[in-house]
Structures are given as structure tokens and as C-alpha cells.
Amino acid sequence: MSYIELKQVSYQYPLASEWALNDVTYSFEKGKLYGIIGANRGGKTTLCNLVRGFIPHFYQGELMGQVLIEGKDIREWENHQLSTEIGYIFQNPFSQISGVKETVFEEIALGLENLGVDKDEMIERTIQVVKWLKLEDLIKKNPNNLSGGQRQRVAFASIIVMNHDILVIDEPTSQLDPSSTAEVFEIIHMLKEQKKTILLVEHKVELIAEYADEVLVFEKGQIASYGSPADILSRKDLMERGISIPSVALLGHEMREKNMAMDSIPITKSQALEQILKGGKNDD
Amino acid sequence: MDYEFAYSFKKPQLTNNWILDMNPLSKLNLLIILFIIPITVQSWKWNVMIIIFYFLVALVAGCFKRFTRLYLRFGLMVGLLLFVLRALFIPGENLLYKLWFINITQEGVDSGLQFSTLVVAICGAIILYSIVTRAKDFMYMIEKLGASRVISYVILSSFQSIIDLGEMSKVILDSQRARGIETEGNIRQRIKAFIPILGPLFLGAISNAEEKAIAMDARAFSMPIKNTHLCHLRSLPVGEKAILIAANIAFIGFVVWRLMA
Ligand SMILES: Nc1ncnc2c1ncn2[C@@H]1O[C@H](COP(=O)(O)OP(=O)(O)OP(=O)(O)O)[C@@H](O)[C@H]1O
Numbered sequence: 251m252s253y254i255e256l257k258q259v260s261y262q263y264p265l266a267s268e269w270a271l272n273d274v275t276y277s278f279e280k281g282k283l284y285g286i287i288g289a290n291r292g293g294k295t296t297l298c299n300l301v302r303g304f305i306p307h308f309y310q311g312e313l314m315g316q317v318l319i320e321g322k323d324i325r326e327w328e329n330h331q332l333s334t335e336i337g338y339i340f341q342n343p344f345s346q347i348s349g350v351k352e353t354v355f356e357e358i359a360l361g362l363e364n365l366g367v368d369k370d371e372m373i374e375r376t377i378q379v380v381k382w383l384k385l386e387d388l389i390k391k392n393p394n395n396l397s398g399g400q401r402q403r404v405a406f407a408s409i410i411v412m413n414h415d416i417l418v419i420d421e422p423t424s425q426l427d428p429s430s431t432a433e434v435f436e437i438i439h440m441l442k443e444q445k446k447t448i449l450l451v452e453h454k455v456e457l458i459a460e461y462a463d464e465v466l467v468f469e470k471g472q473i474a475s476y477g478s479p480a481d482i483l484s485r486k487d488l489m490e491r492g493i494s495i496p497s498v499a500l501l502g503h504e505m506r507e508k509n510m511a512m513d514s515i516p517i518t519k520s521q522a523l524e525q526i527l528k529g530g531k532n533d534d
Numbered sequence: 535m536d537y538e539f540a541y542s543f544k545k546p547q548l549t550n551n552w553i554l555d556m557n558p559l560s561k562l563n564l565l566i567i568l569f570i571i572p573i574t575v576q577s578w579k580w581n582v583m584i585i586i587f588y589f590l591v592a593l594v595a596g597c598f599k600r601f602t603r604l605y606l607r608f609g610l611m612v613g614l615l616l617f618v619l620r621a622l623f624i625p626g627e628n629l630l631y632k633l634w635f636i637n638i639t640q641e642g643v644d645s646g647l648q649f650s651t652l653v654v655a656i657c658g659a660i661i662l663y664s665i666v667t668r669a670k671d672f673m674y675m676i677e678k679l680g681a682s683r684v685i686s687y688v689i690l691s692s693f694q695s696i697i698d699l700g701e702m703s704k705v706i707l708d709s710q711r712a713r714g715i716e717t718e719g720n721i722r723q724r725i726k727a728f729i730p731i732l733g734p735l736f737l738g739a740i741s742n743a744e745e746k747a748i749a750m751d752a753r754a755f756s757m758p759i760k761n762t763h764l765c766h767l768r769s770l771p772v773g774e775k776a777i778l779i780a781a782n783i784a785f786i787g788f789v790v791w792r793l794m795a
């Protein structure tokens with residue numbers, strides 16, 4: 251059985267003149283990492299809001315079709331049930347800090363307080379996440395005085411600590427430098443190994459190529475293409491539609507145009523290296 | 535990893551200042567007493583004594599600077615304004631000074647003194663309370679008293695958003711200034727500079743509020759169960775109980791005495 255299922259879903263925000271999602275049908279399986287890419291305003295965040303139930307529980311507007319989580323219609327889920335089932339890390343790190351906690355440590359523990367976790371367990375789980383996300387230096391700081399990147403990591407920790415089975419993550423690295431980005435992806439990878447189901451919106455296709463099981467391309471509120479990273483991210487025509495593909499894939503295409511032997515277009519560095527080394531040996 | 539800090543949450547977080555460490559409800563109790571005394575006494579001398587007492591409390595609590603800054607700004611403005619209004623316009627028999635068509639009378643000055651010190655004293659109680667009580671202790675208390683998480687969150691974050699609004703307006707004013715718009719100078723110029731920022735300021739605040747509401751929902755604020763707390767307060771020490779009982783008895787005695795007199 252599919253875990254999250256969208257059946258001919260269309261959605262229009264209140265007062266909007268266009269459909270933010272237009273006839274989307276897809277099913278997400280348990281334990282997989284879905285990379286969601288697409289140009290701005292393509293409907294990625296709207297999909298996230300829908301899967302988490304903010305549409306229709308929070309956003310009014312017109313919703314057609316069906317969204318099923320574990321077989322149950324999203325309209326029938328209680329909002330608070332969804333908040334224990336599905337974690338959501340938002341695109342904007344500034345709205346995610348509660349503003350009422352004096353230290354980052356307390357900020358991270360806030361969700362556990364709401365879940366009624368007892369104090370000793372709360373402290374242990376918070377410590378664990380702090381270590382995991384390498385936030386040791388921040389725990390005593392006031393969350394209201396953090397930089398964008400720091401807030402993003404704290405926001406990430408604040409949701410991870412709640413230990414959801416499904417995670418919806420909307421551009422978690424938009425404010426991060428390359429090394430923090432790599433760390434966040436390390437963590438997303440570990441979450442995947444823990445058999446979490448992850449919907450990850452991310453513009454950095456190199457990382458999607460590395461970690462995703464499936465890739466969905468959103469365009470004008472529709473799923474323009476979907477498939478394995480190898481199939482999708484090697485397609486040069488995505489470039490014409492405003493979506494970048496990994497630079498090694500571009501390199502692959504250029505090598506092919508120069509008539510160099512290529513079994514397949516590589517999408518990660520290691521695949522590219524493998525191909526190049528193989529090519530090198532053939533020449534001997 | 536600073537384990538000492540992480541595990542410090544297992545114990546009540548004390549500052550070792552007995553006023554700050556007092557239970558928020560005890561402090562509320564004492565300040566309500568101070569709040570009511572000036573209303574019952576109706577004497578500006580008492581009011582001034584209470585105001586001086588607030589400064590002493592702030593000093594002992596180690597918040598003298600913060601309290602003074604906030605209180606002076608408020609006290610000077612509102613106190614002076616009320617005093618002047620009353621002194622100028624309350625009619626009376628004993629003329630002190632004649633200024634064009636305005637008669638300043640002894641009665642007017644007395645009434646101004648009485649009324650302005652009363653208001654300043656009452657507001658002092660509120661300002662002092664907000665300074666010597668940590669927001670999270672207050673939140674903890676009202677949750678323990680049965681308020682829902684959402685309510686205590688809304689109260690606290692409204693305070694926070696007042697601060698945020700202040701900071702945001704500073705940012706916007708700075709950028710106005712950078713664009714060459716006059717923001718200093720007389721009141722009229724300032725108001726003129728301020729009006730155009732009100733729109734973006736409040737619209738911004740409202741759209742932030744919507745996003746924040748959703749983001750907090752993701753942190754399980756809508757759970758229909760009783761939440762737990764990372765920080766807790768100590769149970770009332772015997773000394774504190776004794777002080778409270780003594781203060782309340784003295785207060786009731788005082789009120790009864792005033793009523794009889
Ligand atoms: N809260 C909202 N109210 C009204 N319209 C909205 C709202 N959020 C998004 N939209 C509209 O819905 C459409 C899809 O937007 P969405 O935010 O889902 O795109 P996105 O793919 O996440 O874009 P981005 O890459 O910029 O984050 C856009 O036309 C947008 O203007």
C-alpha cells in the first residue's frame with residue numbers, strides 16, 4: 251500500500267486566480283527519499299502544505315481530488331494527529347523560531363514539551379539532536395539573535411527531535427554555506443537509513459542526485475516528470491525549462507557530443523569518475 | 535557538549551537573588567498590595583514613598599538600570615503630563631499664579647500632585663513586575679494554573695512582538711533616513727516620517743503571524759494533552775510563605791485601619 255497518495259489533486263489558494271497545483275496524481279512509498287525540484291512558483295511548497303495537512307486544515311481555498319495518508323483522507327485526520335505523524339521543516343527559517351524561549355536548548359525541546367515527554371527523556375533527546383546537528387556552540391544562545399543559517403539548523407533540530415515517521419523538508423539549506431549544507435545532507439541521509447519517509451524540496455541537484463530514491467519535477471503546479479535520479483537528472487532538456495542538472499551530467503553530454511564513449515550519463519561525481527576511468531582503459 | 539548546562543534543567547534555575555527567585559505568584563501578590571495601597575491612601579507622600587521603594591527593590595534585584603530606564607521614560611512623560619494638565623485646569627480658591635487666562639491654584643497643584651504620583655506609582659508596580667519576573671517563569675505558572683499552552687504562548691509572544699515591532703520600525707526608519715527622508719527634528723517631521731512605514735510594518739507583522747502560527751503548529755502546539763516542562767520552579771520555600779502571610783495580614787490590617795479612620 252502506498253503511504254501517501256495524491257489522486258487528481260488540484261488546489262487554489264484563497265483569492266488566487268491560478269491553481270497552485272493542477273491535477274496531481276502520485277503515490278509516495280514508505281521509507282523512501284523523494285527529491286522535489288522545479289522552478290520557482292512551481293507548486294513545491296504547496297505540495298508540502300498539502301501532505302502535512304496545512305491545506306485544508308489551515309489554508310482555506312479550493313481543494314479537489316483526494317490526499318490519503320496511510321489510506322485515510324487528509325480531511326479526516328485531526329490536525330494534532332498530523333503534527334505527531336509528519337514533521338515539517340519550513341522554507342523560511344525566520345518564522346520557525348518560537349520567540350518565547352531564552353536559549354537554543356529550550357527552543358529545541360519545545361516540541362517535546364508539547365508532546366508531553368517527561369523531563370529526563372526530553373533532556374536526553376535534546377542532547378542527542380544537538381550533538382547530531384553539531385549545535386553544541388549554540389545551545390546557550392538566545393534563538394532570537396541567531397543568523398539565518400544558524401536559525402535554519404536550529405529549526406531543523408527542533409523538528410528532528412520530535413522523531414516523526416514522515417518528514418517534509420522545504421529547502422533546508424537555502425541559508426547555509428557549503429559545509430553546513432553537506433552536514434544537513436549527512437543528517438538527511440541518516441534519517442533515511444532510519445527508514446523515515448522524506449519529501450525533500452531542494453534546488454541543489456548535486457545533492458538530490460546523491461541521496462534521492464525518486465525525483466519529481468514540478469512545473470506550473472504539475473508533475474512535469476518523475477523517475478529515478480539517473481533518469482531524470484541526466485536529461486538535458488530540463489535546462490531549457492529553468493531547472494539545473496548536475497554539472498557532471500552536463501559534462502557527460504558534452505563528452506557524448508564529442509563522440510566519446512559513454513555507457514550512461516553520470517549524475518554523481520563517483521559515477522563520472524568511474525566512466526572516465528573506464529574510458530581511459532579502453533584507449534590503452 | 536556542555537552537559538552541565540543541559541542537565542541544569544533538572545533543577546530549578548535559580549539566580550541566587552532572592553527577589554528574582556521568588557515565585558511569580560508571590561511577587562504578584564506583593565505587588566498587588568503595593569498597587570492597592572496608593573489607591574486606598576490617597577496621599578501623594580505615600581505615593582512618592584512607594585515609588586522610592588520600587589527603586590530600592592529594583593536595586594536589590596540587580597535590575598536597577600533596566601528598571602530606571604523604562605520607568606523614568608514613562609514616569610517623566612506621563613507623570614509630568616498629568617501633573618501639568620491638572621495643575622493648569624483644576625479651579626480653586628487660592629490663586630498661586632495668573633498666566634493670561636489660566637489660573638494656577640493651590641488646589642490644582644495638589645490635585646495634580648496626587649493624581650500624577652498615583653498613576654506613576656500604580657504603573658511602577660506593573661513595570662517592576664515585568665522586570666523582576668522572567669517571562670518563562672510566568673508562562674510556567676499560568677500553565678500550572680490551567681491556562682493552555684496556546685494561551686500562554688500568545689501572551690508571551692505578544693510581548694515579544696512588541697519588541698520586534700520596535701526593532702523593525704527602527705530598521706525601516708534607518709532605511710528611510712538612508713533614502714534621505716527626514717526622520718529627526720520636530721514632532722511633525724517625525725510623524726510625517728513614521729506614517730508611511732505603518733503599512734508595511736503591520737502588514738509584515740500580520741503575514742509573519744500567519745506563518746508563525748503554522749510553524750508552531752508543526753511543533754505540536756495543538757496537542758490536546760497536558761504539556762510537560764523543561765524548566766520548572768522550586769516549591770515555595772518556608773521563608774517566602776512566611777513573608778507572604780505576614781504581608782497579607784499586615785495589608786488587611788492596614789486597609790481595615792484606613793477604613794475605620
Ligand atoms: N500563501 C499563499 N497564498 C496565496 N498564493 C500562494 C501562497 N503560497 C503560494 N501561492 C501561490 O501558489 C503558487 C505555487 O507556489 P509555491 O509556493 O507552492 O511554489 P514553490 O515551487 O514552492 O516556489 P519556490 O521555489 O519559490 O519556493 C504560486 O503561484 C504562488 O504565488
Ligand SMILES: [Mg+2]
Nearest residue numbers: 294295296341
Ligand atoms: Mg517553496
